[in-house]
Amino acid sequence: MALNIASSPHMSKPLRTSTVMQRVLLCALPGLAVQIAFFGWGTLFQVLLAMLTALISESAIMKLRARPVASALSDNSALLTALLIGVAVPPLAPWWLTVIGTAFAIIIVKQLYGGLGNNLFNPAMAAYVVLLIAFPVQMTSWVAPISIAEHSPQLLESLRIILAGTQISVADTFQQGIDGFTMATPLDTLRTDLSQGHVISDILQKSAFNGVVGAGWFWVNLAYLFGGLLMLKMRLIRWHISAGVLGALSICAAIGWMWEPATHVSPLMHLFSGATMLGAFFIATDPVTAATSNKGRVIFGAIIGLLVYLIRSYGGYPDAFAFAVLLANLTAPLLDYYIKPRTYGHGRASS
Amino acid sequence: MSQYREIAVQGLWKNNPGLVQLLGLCPLLAVTATVTNAIGLGVATMAVLIGSNVLVSLIRDYVPKEIRIAVFVMIIAALVTVVQLAINAYAYGLYLSLGIFLPLIVTNCVIIGRAEAFASRNNVAKAAFDGFMMGLGFTLVLLVLGAMREILGQGTLFDGADQLLGAWAAGLRIELWHTDTSFLLAMLPPGAFLGMGLLIALKNVIDKKLESKQQQTQAAPVVERARITKVN
Numbered sequence: 001m002a003l004n005i006a007s008s009p010h011m012s013k014p015l016r017t018s019t020v021m022q023r024v025l026l027c028a029l030p031g032l033a034v035q036i037a038f039f040g041w042g043t044l045f046q047v048l049l050a051m052l053t054a055l056i057s058e059s060a061i062m063k064l065r066a067r068p069v070a071s072a073l074s075d076n077s078a079l080l081t082a083l084l085i086g087v088a089v090p091p092l093a094p095w096w097l098t099v100i101g102t103a104f105a106i107i108i109v110k111q112l113y114g115g116l117g118n119n120l121f122n123p124a125m126a127a128y129v130v131l132l133i134a135f136p137v138q139m140t141s142w143v144a145p146i147s148i149a150e151h152s153p154q155l156l157e158s159l160r161i162i163l164a165g166t167q168i169s170v171a172d173t174f175q176q177g178i179d180g181f182t183m184a185t186p187l188d189t190l191r192t193d194l195s196q197g198h199v200i201s202d203i204l205q206k207s208a209f210n211g212v213v214g215a216g217w218f219w220v221n222l223a224y225l226f227g228g229l230l231m232l233k234m235r236l237i238r239w240h241i242s243a244g245v246l247g248a249l250s251i252c253a254a255i256g257w258m259w260e261p262a263t264h265v266s267p268l269m270h271l272f273s274g275a276t277m278l279g280a281f282f283i284a285t286d287p288v289t290a291a292t293s294n295k296g297r298v299i300f301g302a303i304i305g306l307l308v309y310l311i312r313s314y315g316g317y318p319d320a321f322a323f324a325v326l327l328a329n330l331t332a333p334l335l336d337y338y339i340k341p342r343t344y345g346h347g348r349a350s351s
Numbered sequence: 352m353s354q355y356r357e358i359a360v361q362g363l364w365k366n367n368p369g370l371v372q373l374l375g376l377c378p379l380l381a382v383t384a385t386v387t388n389a390i391g392l393g394v395a396t397m398a399v400l401i402g403s404n405v406l407v408s409l410i411r412d413y414v415p416k417e418i419r420i421a422v423f424v425m426i427i428a429a430l431v432t433v434v435q436l437a438i439n440a441y442a443y444g445l446y447l448s449l450g451i452f453l454p455l456i457v458t459n460c461v462i463i464g465r466a467e468a469f470a471s472r473n474n475v476a477k478a479a480f481d482g483f484m485m486g487l488g489f490t491l492v493l494l495v496l497g498a499m500r501e502i503l504g505q506g507t508l509f510d511g512a513d514q515l516l517g518a519w520a521a522g523l524r525i526e527l528w529h530t531d532t533s534f535l536l537a538m539l540p541p542g543a544f545l546g547m548g549l550l551i552a553l554k555n556v557i558d559k560k561l562e563s564k565q566q567q568t569q570a571a572p573v574v575e576r577a578r579i580t581k582v583n
Contacts, residue, residue, distance in 0.1 A: 108545070134534055134536035
């Protein structure tokens with residue numbers, strides 16, 4: 001971070017893209033750290049692997065397009081995409097999963113549309129959906145939080161599992177009698193158990209939950225919330241989208257919960273599970289693929305919140321943020337078309 | 352002879368039904384998960400295309416203009432039924448794996464398009480050749496797309512070729528690498544769309560390269576002169 005000591009007049013100058021991206025990356029660090037603390041070193045390796053892949057594919061495609069490589073690499077946007085993919089894939093996923101996802105995000109979703117600023121969809125989320133659809137088994141075997149797992153892989157062991165590139169190593173561990181370190185995420189458990197006819201109060205007694213919300217996930221979400229508030233304070237993002245997402249999600253969840261508490265989880269569970277905070281502050285706020293007017297941003301966020309609630313409650317997939325963000329990305333041009341800010345001096349009858 | 356050459360170039364490259372006219376995308380995208388399916392559907396389409404072109408060309412002088420489309424559709428439907436029954440009889444495995452897309456050849460716009468645009472205005476020999484070339488162009492696109500998706504999806508080539516060609520063809524199956532988990536994306540419809548888009552992009556790149564090369568060779572002797580009015 002640049003810490004320039006400037007003399008008066010203290011006029012603010014617009015931030016460069018690279019600086020914005022750099023600061024967003026820094027704001028995501030607390031969340032990343034907590035995630036590593038709860039789910040092991042795997043996440044760190046996935047992030048590093050994704051960043052490496054992103055830089056390589058970005059420079060390769062810039063070379064193909066005969067554009068300056070250095071300027072594209074130095075805007076840090078590929079690194080941010082890579083970070084989002086790295087924290088989104090399961091920590092012990094085989095290496096090729098992350099590589100395929102990141103390469104897809106950078107090459108197909110971002111660069112084929114014309115590079116930074118021209119992409120229609122959020123690259124990281126498009127890559128996540130591709131991976132989820134193409135490799136459902138690998139993408140849904142998340143590791144158990146260290147706090148409740150009987151055995152968690154150490155630094156080198158997790159590296160070995162990732163580089164082994166197969167699911168077999170994990171299956172072997174199961175057979176050896178050591179309690180496996182993969183499990184369904186809390187949201188996944190919830191959905192499966194609900195479909196089997198259990199009620200919420202029983203499900204929450206399971207070891208995957210700490211009574212109210214998913215074990216480990218609560219702190220991860222809290223850390224991303226902290227990072228998000230930090231971004232708000234630093235004016236890297238505006239509040240509209242995040243408020244729209246969290247507001248719509250809480251309202252929908254509250255209605256469902258009050259209506260039928262046995263089969264609908266509390267708003268608290270929705271807000272502090274899965275990718276909620278990461279999604280609301282770091283993913284949905286991507287300026288390229290979101291609506292551009294303030295009112296449009298609130299609606300854009302609300303669409304995401306509503307879709308997340310609907311897909312989580314009634315959909316077939318464990319978490320919904322990637323799908324919700326992509327669907328909302330589709331609405332952004334329409335929102336921009338219909339919601340235009342009033343130009344000063346025009347409109348609004350003077351009475 | 353140059354007319355036939357032109358027909359061939361049109362069918363295989365310049366006016367390729369798969370890459371340029373973008374006709375018949377539904378079967379193109381749906382059945383190209385493996386090379387075997389792609390070849391099966393491609394050959395079936397080609398057979399229908401040649402047959403319909405020949406028949407339409409034969410009757411072109413006797414059909415009143417007002418009802419020609421209905422007549423063409425009847426001819427195509429009859430031919431598709433013939434091909435469908437033939438595949439059902441001689442390649443039952445392929446019949447099952449192509450499923451609904453075999454009878455759906457009747458809706459493939461390439462066939463009625465060629466009947467209307469070419470066969471109803473040309474003699475039998477040319478129409479038959481056009482049908483063959485268009486069908487070949489379509490089959491080649493299917494083949495490339497099928498190979499791409501099969502290699503990416505399950506790491507094999509010619510999987511299940513024995514369904515199409517008989518028991519001996521089981522030896523054609525090539526396993527490029529072994530995967531525990533197939534790359535589902537390539538096998539599913541989104542993979543077909545992505546692959547198709549990449550193929551079209553590749554064709555455009557090649558076209559552009561050829562064009563710029565041609566321009567370079569042509570542009571050299573022309574002397575640049577300032578003109579006020581446009582000449583051509």
